[in-house]
Amino acid sequence: MSNVVSALGQVAFDGFAKVREIGPVGMISLRAKSDLPGLAAAILAAVGLGVPGQRQIEIAGDKAAGWMSPDEYLLLLPYAETNAALAAIAEALAGQHHLAVTLSDARAVFRVEGAKADQVLAKLSPVDFATLGPKELRRTRAAQVAAAFWKDGDGYTVVCFRSVAGYMMGLLSHSATKGSEVY
């Protein structure tokens, strides 16, 4: 896997919050209705977590399961483990209408960390951080591109499409520049 590189080679920026690109992260898009028999078993087998509730993300270590839409889930796991997870899903949902596909490479993943990390994102996304739940996966936009983020530890994990990783890094760096703290 020595040929595997993230979109930006794990570039970082130090402002009033720390920004770093952390890919590649394993990701599987699982499309299935929430009442599909075997869904819970499939997610459990793939990432060891329960089915996330509406707008929620379940996190345990380097694995997570997020709710993306009424019939779409995002599974996160180590990059090298996606094929095994896909096989587990296929087994658990054999004969059931679903679609599971690896999208690790279609995405870029960032961490925004620090006490004021929310201010970096509040400049880019129309999100009310005061009401953002502790386990909420927020699908939104960052300036002009689609984005999703959730709080994890002392910061936020931000996901966007790989092709606009450079744009996202530019946005996050601009917003995190020292001296532009909002509060």
Place this chain on the structure above:
Amino acid sequence: MSTRLSKGGRLIDRSAPQEFSFNGKRLRGLSGDTLAAALLANDQMLLGRSFKYHRPRGLVAAGPEEPNAIVGLGRDGRFEPNQRVTTTELFDGLEAASQNHWPSLEFDVGVINNTLARFLPGGFYYKTFMWPRAAWKHVFEPIIRRSAGLGKAPTARDADRYEYTYSFCDVLVIGGGIAGLQAALVAGASGARVMLLEQSAHWGGRAPVDGEVIEGQPADVWINSTVQALAAMDNVTMRLRTMGAGVYDHGYVLAEEKISDTTPGDGRPKHRLWRIRASQIITATGAIERPLSFAGNDIPGVMLAGSVRDYVVNYAVSPGDRTVVVTNNDDAYRTAIALKQAGLAVPCIVDARASVTGDLPAKARAMGIRIEAGRAIAKVKGGKRVSGVSLCVQAGEGAVLEEISCDAVAMSGGWSPVVHLWSHCGGKLIWDKTHAHFRPDAARPPTGADGLAMVVPVGNANGAMTAADVLVDAAKGGQAAAMAAGFTVEAVAAVADAVSEADMEAVWIMPQGAGPALKAKMWLDYQNDVKVSDVQLAAREGYSSVEHTKRYTTLGMATDQGKLSNINGLAVLADALHEEIPQVGTTTFRPPYAPVTLGALAGESRGDIFQPLRKTPMHAWHEKNHAYFEPVGLWRRPYTFPRPGENHEQSVHREVLNTRSNLGLLDASTLGKIIVKGPDAGKFLDMLYTGVMSTLPVGKCRYGLMCTEQGFLSDDGVVARIDADTWLCHTTSGGADRIHAWMEDWLQCEWWDWQVYTANVTEQLAQIAVVGPNARKLLEKMGGMDVSKETLPFMQWADGTLGGFPVRIYRISFSGELSYEVAVPASMGLAFWEALHTAGAEFGAMGYGTEALHIMRAEKGFIMIGDETDGTIIPQDLNLGWAISKKKADFLGKRGQERNFLASPDRWKLAGFETLDGSVIQDGAYIPSAGKNANGQGNTQGRVTSTYHSPTLKRGIAMGLIKGGMDRLGDVVEFTTITGGVVKAKVVDPVFYDKDGEKQNV
């Protein structure tokens, strides 16, 4: 003259002098000054020239309503035109320059004297537009362009940074005067999330200047304790220097925060644009004083009475040694009292009212100030500065009774509530006869999604005109907003001492019987030079609507947007039309309340992050190899890879010839890739594509077309059958997101019961086209898969490992050559691309760009979405009938294509074209035909859609649409050229190269 007083000034710090320059002249001010105050302190009253007549202009106001004193600030990358000195905070090193004059502010040759002014009456622009026609272009426009205009556009790149921030609250209070503070205090006590914005650098507004007493103490004391109380509340956010600019639907508010205006280059953003969603909005925006319309009211030195008071009390600056106060209300007496208390002379208070009672006039009288009731100013004397006034009877026509020498005039025509933000989203106004102003009509508020009021006006902005009333009204408003947002609280108001004020009297013209000569010198709009006589002329010429009059006369259309002139102007119009003021109504209030700098509106969107540029995994390699990029949607794709000494045409031709004779490598990662899976996926694709996809065997590929419901060709691409219920659909590079959305639209809204899921995997995969006679040799050398003709024939795909990379290979060709498209995970795209170049070197491997791709597909007669199609083209027009199933009962576009216009045999159809002289037909060329159409335009019978020089065939080739299509084979037609000539071309088969497809099928 105007000067700094030796004592006083509540906002200045005398121990902190600041140096600044005006028109290159070095001047000194004090920390805490506005630029306006510092200029006045230096006796710089003349600050600009008016727009039309270039009349000398001085300070009129002390806030954002200032129409005259606008300057250019800073230089180079920090130059800003049209900045109001009244809202500019002074800082050490500030540079300001006046505008709209030549050669100098003091001596302007553009001054239109009063004789010439009659050639520039109201409606001048419209009249000269109309007649004589040639005069506009050759006479008026050049003159106006030279003489009119205010600030110059900056020429250097903006050196500062800007940003947005999104914010949310239950109650947003706009305005930090005593009304806003009181409303915020009540709303904050309810526990609601409250945001309080103040446009200036100080809390409290003008209550301290007006000498109000709150809770038995000077207003400053109550303001400070309230600010502290609010700051201590966790649920309250306060921002100074943040102007609420606009109120929009559903409680959305834009506000502009000034951050580093006074500390340029300190690394902080210059401005921040707040985008706020509030449940409830409280507008505590105060009121603006109105000028009085008397002759010469535009001469520098004539100022608003409240503003004169601001300069004296806040900045210890006196606008003049001898100030005549002219008024129709009691409030202006505060100015006379303040001037007197500061040791300055007030020769006379000219009061238009016949009888003067009330506490304030009594106090002024007691101080020995002369009061002339029932009097008016007949005329102000002076040129660049007031030298005196002549008095007359307000009820008369202007016969001079007396002349008084003075160097400033403080005027007050009453106060108009700032109703802008209330009105932006539909709040209506009512006319208040007592105060002669429009104020918010509580019965007709702007409403939110629930149909209920979303804006609560309080204080002066709501027509409560005394401090005591303001606080009660603001507390009630704070309570109402909090309750509407779902909170409960008591409306506890601070108590201000009541000062009894007598009613004002509406005075729109002074004196009321003034004749034409005086009215032609009564300015309504100072910046745009609109006078009482102009509005009356417009009324005589039939402009009865206030909106039409505004545009005809340009009243209120300057950078101050008529903050001072609108009410006076429409009162004059109402009088001229013999109507009541409410019947005439106001013009529309639109955001922003005051100008917002474009940088703040652009926010972070500039430079590298002006817009998202999509980059493939190989983008860095392309850059390193000198790719010349072209935009494809938001993607940047290499157009060609020029080598030293090559122009683009030469490098494109090299890439084409090398691919046809050796080996070309194309970054095709941008190609859309959508997985469609489910028991109903076959049925779904049969509806989406014009052909049949459900019967495609696993392992095979098929070319397909998608149409809109109207039948027009929308997208094309190769579909691969992956397994029993999974297909992979390739779309055009620009079509990936659109087609994915199109699929989801049908699945979610129309065929919601079909069992189909889609996933857009475009960015998951890097895709590389390996093209040319040596393509197989390269893949064989990479090793790991059998890519022979037998195992992997044309239009099939296979999964495997190639040179250690997990790949899927599609045997498809868009060039007519032996071609494989290889997909690898995007994270390995660059490594794989580099491996192909290394291994392919011995086979002549060379990257090629989109232009070579285009030429090669044109040589093969392959259509390109966006070239051969433009939204009006159906597949049949492009001879693609073979890709349309005749057997299927239905597909998207089928019924559309059956409509008689689309089914007509007269439609232009695709054919190839070869010029007789071998030249290249010009892009966009038409094929004319005889005669003219109903509009007198030449008839046409076709047009070119793709045209190139073919390096393979060494001549021009083209595809195009022509009436008759392939039935015209052999005909010679003429294409237009841009210079008006024609070029002859023969109609030929559009497949110019390898018609039998032998090369791609080896």
